[in-house]
Amino acid sequence: MTRTITFNELRNIKDSLPEGSMHRIADELNISVETVRNFFGGQNFKDGKCVGIHLEPGPDGGLVMLDDTVVLDKALDILRENANI
Template identity: 60%
Template sequence: MEKKITFNELRKVKDSLPDGAIRQMAKEFNVSEETVRNYFGGANYTNGKAVGIHMEPGPNGGIVLLDDTSMLDRAKELIAAEAV
């Protein structure tokens, strides 16, 4: 499922993740930790892969089109669980 989100919103989700969440998500999605970071706006393609995000210039850091929202959805679940 595609989703548009601002780059700043995407980074806010990443910055809100509890400790160890990047590692946990990497295991769950069977990808490297750098690939998870790349999903949230990172750019380390030496140790991580591209993950279906497309960026366009604009306000709030630009617009990001996510081809697949599963990592974003999982990140929000982890943040919500930490808040309980």
């Protein structure tokens, strides 16, 4: 599933995640932690993979077109879990 959000929205989601969430997402999706970090704007392609995000300059940090939302979906699940605690 594809989705478009602003870069600032993506960073706000990342910044709202509890400690350890990057590792949890990586473990649950069987991908490296660096790949998860790259999804949220990181640039470590030596240890992590490209994650199918495309940046378009503009307001609010620009637009981010996501080819696959699985990492974002896991992050949102974690935020929902923490909202219920």
